[in-house]
Amino acid sequence: MPDQVQLRVDGKAVTVPAGATVAVAVALAAGFCRRSITGEPRGPVCGMGICFECRVMINGEPHCRSCQILAEANMDVRTNG
């Protein structure tokens, strides 16, 4: 198993340690996961899959909770910001 995983967040390459969640990659690359309907930036609050604030699109699938999904090589992650 490699020590590092490279994926893309909003088209930008980002490298995280193996075993890190997508939320980590998003924090490094974009700073926040999504914007609320009133335009506020949102990110992981609970870190345990309850608050749904860390949702991103992963490989085309919307509303994935980035704090619950491990980063994988070549993942395409999109924030809506």
Next chain:
Amino acid sequence: MSVRVYDAVVVGAGIVGAACADRLSREHLNVAIVDRGLVGGGATAAGMGHIVTMDDSEAQFALTRFSQQLWIELRPELPADVEYRQCGTLWVAADEPEMQEVIRKHRYYGERGVATSILTRMELAELEPKLRPDMAGALLVPEDAVIYPPCAARFVVARAEQHGAETFLGGTVERIDNGSVLLTNGTRFSAGIVVNAAGIAAPALTSTLDIKPRKGHLVITDRYPDFVRHQIVELGYLKSAHSVTADSVAFNVQPRATGQMLIGSSRQYGADHSQVDDIILSRMLRRAFEYIPGLARTSALRAWTGFRAATPDKLPLIGPWPEDRRLLLATGHEGLGITTSLGTAALLADHVVGRTPRIQPEPFLPARTFLEHVHA
């Protein structure tokens, strides 16, 4: 205690009562609207808000189509929060026998002046790519629309108030009797006419009314813009709506302006508790996944229930009640009250001012329930 005097008191501030109050106040009647809860807080808030022409019977077609035309006339005045969107209805045929029904329906609507189009399997797949690709086809009814009903009720009540109507919320009506309306808090109204538009609560005030609560479930999803673009209903929907005894589910999905989707539908008699029924809910969702497999991967935010006011002959009760000469009924709209509210109010107002109605009122007259008893 003092008595409040009005030309008309409307009991119930759901969409039907709201529309009646609006219409009567625009006929220059001095109107009061009374509701124990909120404006648009009962079945009005629980339902989908589908403005739809239906062909279960000639009478139902006439009332739903007439009402839909009134919504189209009203549309320029509706505020943005009513979210009126003419997304059209797709009646989906799962197989060839249902496709025959599509053809029949197309002809039926066409003969009555409503343009629809028949979609082949390929055309349907292009319009709604998330639907299972092996559907036989569909009927597109382009003038059907969706709205957000609680805001529509609020708008209609506000318009009634602009014409002088007064709204009394939070007081439960205890009794309606010959133009007198008594609330449990002691408030008393006296009116030339009283309109019982209390939905499933109507029989508690007009005791011989045969209206049963018919429970329904809905689910709302997170935002998935353009996941579906039309209100999509299985053609078997009427079979579900028809079933008089058994619990039934039918696939019915609606895109909201927010990108969310409402997923329905279920129908249950004899279920008097408002709790979500897990077995019915899962049956309802499985049915939806059969039509749109991708729905199974969407997030649901909330599930809830509501109660439709169902009559034995599946038509609403609109007009004078033979047992009380000052009482008019506007209830029993089952799952079509959002659509038919405006037509109901127009029929009622025409009756009150003695004008010739634009559609035949007879099929909806409450007196028919007495005739049924005679023939039974």
